[in-house]
Amino acid sequence: MQKASAGKAGKPGGPKGGARNAEKAGSFKPRNDRHGDAAPRSVRAAEAASPADTKGDAAAEPARTLTIRSGERPAERVPVILESHGAGDFHLIDSGEGLKLEQYGPYRIVRPEAQALWPRALPAHVWERADAIFTGDTDEDGMGRWRFPREALGETWPLSLLGIDFHGRFTAFRHVGVFPEQIAHWSWMKERIETANRPLKVLNLFGYTGVASLVAAAAGAEVTHVDASKKAIGWARENQTLSRLDKAPIRWICDDAMKFIQREERRGHRYDIILTDPPKFGRGPNGEVWQLFDHLPLMLDICRELLAPKALGLVLTAYSIRASFYSIHELMRETMRGKGGTVESGELVIREAGLDGKTPGRALSTSLFSRWVPK
Structure with missing residues (x-):
């Protein structure tokens, strides 16, 4: 078994993600190969593009x-376990009995976690001192509400990961604006951007609140961020200002991801790194489903066409689906x-780190992933 670890990052000293499933519902988040393959056969039609999909193209083209x-x-390379211990203002304190206890900046938060099948490691009084507890529908797609047992808390609060400042937010779908299992992918991306001897272009599909896009921009990349939710785009722009990256080269695109990448393919645009973190639904x-x-096979097929000749990677994360990582591995x-x-x-896993953030415990699996990298 291969194993990699995403270590802790310090506080920022200077200058995501697509939302999961129901919250991410607004986040949408083929033809001959141009890189040396033999001419392929087209076998399955995509949904026809609407007239609005052309957005400046000479004319709408046949369905991809x-x-x-x-x-x-x-x-x-399989299986690869990418492990995060936390970074900046986040770490996983404890987990068990269908729950997880996390530290997000000044707050301890309790949320449902179906994969935490084991007993809790820390005593009850530690859990009882949580600042916020998500209650209600425990299904990943379900809505609920937050309970604040100690004192009333504001809707947002400041957080920092990998040198990026952003707002945490208590949402109705249990999420708080960042998916920390992605720290492993973001650290990988950051290192490649910073060590490249040329400017890189990054495409972030289903980009949610923009933390991944801001990590890439701060490292020196030109970024295109795509999310179908106007609210998520607005939140991402707030985070851009918080991170003092207002002048960074980021395109914020509020659009359906599939429509966007098909236009990018027709226009011949190419990217060095593509991140995609789609929901299961x-x-x-405009109501696109x-x-x-x-739709994943066609999406990856188009993403391949969007890779630059000297691309550095195509990263897919699949969260909360009933499948083996081998299914997306073989597809990739x-x-x-x-x-x-x-x-x-x-798999992406987060390692428990105790109250002090330094005491390793059990690994909590969060997502499946597949990543293509060149030689």
């Missing part, structure tokens, strides 16, 4: 179809046939 590719499949701003198992390898490189897939 999925490509069957030839050539060797990339090498593989969602709707775009996203179903992960139906099929998508990247003839492209060379390696597909590494597995």
Whole structure:
């Protein structure tokens, strides 16, 4: 088993994500290969583009179809466990009995966590001192409410991860504006941007509150952030100001992700790193329907076409789905046939760190992932 660790990051000294499932419902978040494959066959039609989808193109083009590719499949590394201990203002304190206790800046927060099957490690009085507890529907897609047992708290509060300042927020879908399991991917991306000997372009699909986009921009990349939720885009812009990155080269795009990437493909735009964190179900701003198992193959196929000739990676995260990581691993390898490189897939986990943030405990699995990287 391969294992990698995303370590702690200090407080910022200077200058995401797509929302999950129901909250992320507004976050939407084929043709011949141009990189050396033999001419492929088109086998499945996508939904027809609406007239608004052209947005400046000369004319709407026929529906994009999925490509069957030839050539060797990339090498593989499986299973890979990407482990985060926390970073900046976040760490996982404890978990168990279907719950998790987390530290987000000054607040201890309790939220449901179905995968925490074990007993809690810390005594009850530690959990009872939580500042905020999510109650109500315990299904990942369900709405609920926050209870504040110690004192009333404001809707937002300041947080920092990997040198990025942003607002945490108590939402009706239990989320707080950041998905810390992504720290592993963000640290990987940050290192590659900072060590590249050329300017890089990053595409962040289903970008949610923009933490990943801001990490990339602060590292020196030119970023395109796509999310179908106007509210999420507004939150991301607030975070941009908080992080003192108002002049950073970020395009904030409020659009359906599938429509956007099809336009980008027609226009010949290319990216060095693509992050995509789609929900299992969602709707775009004009009622477009996203179903992960139906639409993911075509989305990855188009993303492949958007990779620059010297691209550094295509990253897919799949959260809260009933599947093995091997399902998205094999899909990624099929998508990247003839492209060379390696597909590494597995799980994102967060390691408990105790009250002090330094005492390693059990690993809590949060997401499946698959990542293509060149040689």
